[in-house]
Amino acid sequence: MEPTVAAFDRHALRATRSRRDGWRDTWRGYRTAARLGWRVEANWADPILFLTYSVAKPLAGALILVVMLEVVSGGGADEYRAFIVVGSALWSFVIAGLSGLAMSVLDDRERYRMLKYLYISPTSLAVLLLGRGTARFAMGGIGAAVTLAVGVLFLGVPFDPAVMDVPLLLASMALGLSGVIALGVVFAAVVLQTRQDSWSYPEAVAGALFLLVGAVFPLAVLPMPVQALGLVTPLTWWVAAVREALFPDAVSSIAGPGSLYTRLTGVTEPDRWVLLICLLATTVLVTLGAMLTFRVSERRAKDRGLIDQTTGT
Amino acid sequence: MTIFARPRTASPMEAARWSPRRQLATNLRSVFGRAYPRLIGLAREPSWTFFEVLLPFLTTSAFVFVYRALDAPAEYIGFVVLGGAMTAFWINVVWMMGAQLWWEKDAGNLELYFTTPIDLMSVLLGMALGGLVASCLRAGVVLLVGTVVYGVSFGVDQWVLLLAVFVLTLTALYGFGMVLASLFLLWGREAFHLAQLLQEPVYFLSGLNFPVARLGMLGALAISTLPLAVGLDAMRQLAFPGGVATYGTPSPEIEAALLVAMTCFFLLAARFMLRTIERMARHEGRLTTRGD
Amino acid sequence: MSLPSVPAIETRGLRRVYKTKPKPIVALDGIDLEVAPGEFFGLLGPNGAGKTTLIKILTTLLLPTTGTARVFGFDVARETRQIRRLMNIVAGGEQSGYGLLQVREQLWMFSQFYGLGTREGWQRVDELIEAVGLDEQRNQKVSSLSTGQRQKMNFARGLLNDPWVFFLDEPTLGLDVSAARSVRELVRTWKDALPGRTILLTTHYMAEAEELCERIAIVDHGRILAIGTPDELKHRVQSESIFRLEVDRLERGAGALAGLPGVVSASTATDGTTPAPDGVQTLNLILDNDTALGGVVTALGSMGAQIVALRKSEPSLEDVFVELVGRGFDEDGAGSNGHHEAVAR
Structure with missing residues (x-):
């Protein structure tokens, strides 16, 4: 017994643990939660059903929009088709990001009744929820990739790898996904306060955000105050930057005649640096907001005993 | 404890003997009994109005703006608003009914329902009824506000038929929901994912924002199998007579008959499925206990 | 009625x-x-x-x-x-x-x-x-x-x-x-x-x-x-004598008493493998009759165990269970290793 206790003491309970140990612990916590999340998400079905689920939803979402385009334009408007396909492909990330963390809260609180144990563990609850949500995020990625591939291969989206702006794509994806995760944290904070039946809320929020960020139509068609809201959302800049990276000739979702952006800047199409700087700025803003929201929600949940509540109706 | 000394029946035989009328009355009471927690939940936590009424309206608005960006005819905006309103019921069927039995099992309630003298169909109907309040509000808001804000003009000539189609769509949808509930329970943990799987693909196949006829054979298949597809198409034909919605699909009268057939089929199928579920539950002893 | x-x-x-x-x-x-x-x-x-x-x-x-x-x-x-x-x-x-x-x-x-x-x-x-x-x-x-x-x-x-x-x-x-x-x-x-x-x-x-x-x-x-x-x-176990003994230093467990003349069963109140913190264990003994107790006391003495307390007890339902099943109530009935250590017949 003696050596085990000593080893345990030496590695885990030392009072003078360094910051590096803390990071290592956080990483370990995240990794474990991510592995658990993957097992929870993926062990329920055979691979074919799993793939169907991951792909069918985003693909159907994109098809709805493509058919809407077809019934009006009658097969023309290739540029707009690319516009729609990119927007809906990225949207599967948004839905996955928003629902991943939120569903972890609901699942672990109401179904597995483990949230209280996660909460009292030394690893931050946000980190653990992030880990749990990673699997969904990965599935969102599969959905996005397949939607883009189907768009290019079967829906006539004009994609030319030679003109693709890879650095912009990588940078915007990194920043954009951080923004999505931050929004996911905000949403996890929200469902920490709400009842079990709120499992459908993430999609409702994602659907509403659809309106604001120029995912499937240019912001210019929206009223000015709504455009202003869209411009402070990182998703708007993310979608525009990815679209710019993949299809440099695509219609801008941000600028153009009738848009607030053009009215304010006089520019008809923001360049890649503007897109990246605005994406960075709004992502930082949302991340700070997310951290604050989660902290407030966590405190309120603790104050009102919501961490281990069950609320089914 | 005088209440303990008051017998409710003179003998166990009397307690076990119920007239068909009493059984029916109890089943009906159970519908309201099960709807009650849902209604209380709505009243007790009003945040749902934001998430389940306002946000879906915004989602519908997003599709309206897609058509606006494409300079589509005004009629198409009406399609989106009507489609947006009807999705409320489909969401209710999938989430608050289909997936719910599985959740009930998980919470340990299903076992208790099995020990009571009621039909499981009453429980499912109760859940649906409880959820219907929120759905009706959502559908109403999307329809009314959408009509006013986006200037949709309806040209209904056959109000009675429209109302009948709407009611029939709901009955067929909820019958379908009961079948789903049984299937979800059988398939266990996949229920949540299946519920998600049934959202966008069914929206697409039902022609949520466009005339379903534009899907060709796929649309015809949807009309013959999905209550939302056939109901939505019939309602569009009746709400926008003479427009693009009237081409390529059966007349509203035929679609109403289709809905009647679907209602009968799904209700019978649900009854059969629920009985099968109960038999399996009792045979295998796993359907009522919590899963992994 | x-x-x-x-x-x-x-x-x-x-x-x-x-x-x-x-x-x-x-x-x-x-x-x-x-x-x-x-x-x-x-x-x-x-x-x-x-x-x-x-x-x-x-x-x-x-x-x-x-x-x-x-x-x-x-x-x-x-x-x-x-x-x-x-x-x-x-x-x-x-x-x-x-x-x-x-x-x-x-x-x-x-x-x-x-x-x-x-x-x-x-x-x-x-x-x-x-x-x-x-x-x-x-x-x-x-x-x-x-x-x-x-x-x-x-x-x-x-x-x-x-x-x-x-x-x-x-x-x-x-x-x-x-x-x-x-x-x-x-x-x-x-x-x-x-x-x-x-x-x-x-x-x-x-x-x-x-x-x-x-x-x-x-x-x-x-x-x-x-x-x-x-x-x-x-009453099923009434014909037999039941004793509860508190024993210190019973290092070989209840199994050591198996096979002694007149011992029907011997079990510890716990699982027999983890003595109480003070080292004292409670032994439940079912004997053919009171006279068999002498042999048990002698055996315990020769093992170096010390009897702290001895009480003749009325049979409980647990005794009935032990009599019927051959093991204590809290012991794993699936034939675990602990079974044989805790109970000996």
Whole structure:
């Protein structure tokens, strides 16, 4: 017994643990939660059903929009088709990001009744929820990739790898996904306060955000105050930057005649640096907001005993 | 404890003997009994109005703006608003009914329902009824506000038929929901994912924002199998007579008959499925206990 | 009120096998049981003995693999509706319910499932809330109830239809002493308030079975080992002498006493492998007669063990169990290694 206790003491309970140990612990916590999340998400079905689920939803979402385009334009408007396909492909990330963390809260609180144990563990609850949500995020990625591939291969989206702006794509994806995760944290904070039946809320929020960020139509068609809201959302800049990276000739979702952006800047199409700087700025803003929201929600949940509540109706 | 000394029946035989009328009355009471927690939940936590009424309206608005960006005819905006309103019921069927039995099992309630003298169909109907309040509000808001804000003009000539189609769509949808509930329970943990799987693909196949006829054979298949597809198409034909919605699909009268057939089929199928579920539950002893 | 002539509960050759991997589990293995109307009957057995399976079959949640089971003459396989109208069930550790509802509302919902009128339902709920002692919690949310309060609410739910047969599956599981006592009092009060009410209680708490039940069946591995009143059961080991010894430094465990002349069984109160912190262990000895004790004392002395206290005890239901099964109640019955260390015959 003696050596085990000593080893345990030496590695885990030392009072003078360094910051590096803390990071290592956080990483370990995240990794474990991510592995658990993957097992929870993926062990329920055979691979074919799993793939169907991951792909069918985003693909159907994109098809709805493509058919809407077809019934009006009658097969023309290739540029707009690319516009729609990119927007809906990225949207599967948004839905996955928003629902991943939120569903972890609901699942672990109401179904597995483990949230209280996660909460009292030394690893931050946000980190653990992030880990749990990673699997969904990965599935969102599969959905996005397949939607883009189907768009290019079967829906006539004009994609030319030679003109693709890879650095912009990588940078915007990194920043954009951080923004999505931050929004996911905000949403996890929200469902920490709400009842079990709120499992459908993430999609409702994602659907509403659809309106604001120029995912499937240019912001210019929206009223000015709504455009202003869209411009402070990182998703708007993310979608525009990815679209710019993949299809440099695509219609801008941000600028153009009738848009607030053009009215304010006089520019008809923001360049890649503007897109990246605005994406960075709004992502930082949302991340700070997310951290604050989660902290407030966590405190309120603790104050009102919501961490281990069950609320089914 | 005088209440303990008051017998409710003179003998166990009397307690076990119920007239068909009493059984029916109890089943009906159970519908309201099960709807009650849902209604209380709505009243007790009003945040749902934001998430389940306002946000879906915004989602519908997003599709309206897609058509606006494409300079589509005004009629198409009406399609989106009507489609947006009807999705409320489909969401209710999938989430608050289909997936719910599985959740009930998980919470340990299903076992208790099995020990009571009621039909499981009453429980499912109760859940649906409880959820219907929120759905009706959502559908109403999307329809009314959408009509006013986006200037949709309806040209209904056959109000009675429209109302009948709407009611029939709901009955067929909820019958379908009961079948789903049984299937979800059988398939266990996949229920949540299946519920998600049934959202966008069914929206697409039902022609949520466009005339379903534009899907060709796929649309015809949807009309013959999905209550939302056939109901939505019939309602569009009746709400926008003479427009693009009237081409390529059966007349509203035929679609109403289709809905009647679907209602009968799904209700019978649900009854059969629920009985099968109960038999399996009792045979295998796993359907009522919590899963992994 | 005359009691019905048919048995309240009757099972014949009841067998239930769960098809599990790697091998099927036989939960019930030919149970023959008859409980009379108005009887308080207990099923006593360790975890995994098959008690809950039996209750599930009787409450129509599970079908028997073979054999028959009837509740007041109604067949559990075919006449489920009739049975559900006249019985109810409360299980220990039951966490079901809707957290957002208040206690009153939760109970009212269930009253509707038993066909009570709207107003009648509320009235009955209020009466039952008072009867089970949940007055102060009536408007409290279900999710905020303590374990004991929750179990009282479960009892109120179970009594909504004033069942003729009340199945109680480990009803005091997880409750503290005071809450368990009030639950037992509640059960007894309800039972005694009217003749003809039948209760089938499963428990693994000996004292609870002994305190409440008129007759008890001891079950293990899906079989009934003995049925009788608590006194009748205890009489089974009455002919033998039972001693409890507190022994210090019993390093070789109870097994060392096996095979001594006159020793029927020897077991430790714990699992025999982990002595109490002070090193003193309690030994339960069943001997052919008192004279065999001398040999045990000598043997203990020669082993270097010291007898701290010695008491001749009246047999308990645990002794009956040990006598019937050959192991202690808390010991794993699945043939674990601990079994042989703790019990020697």
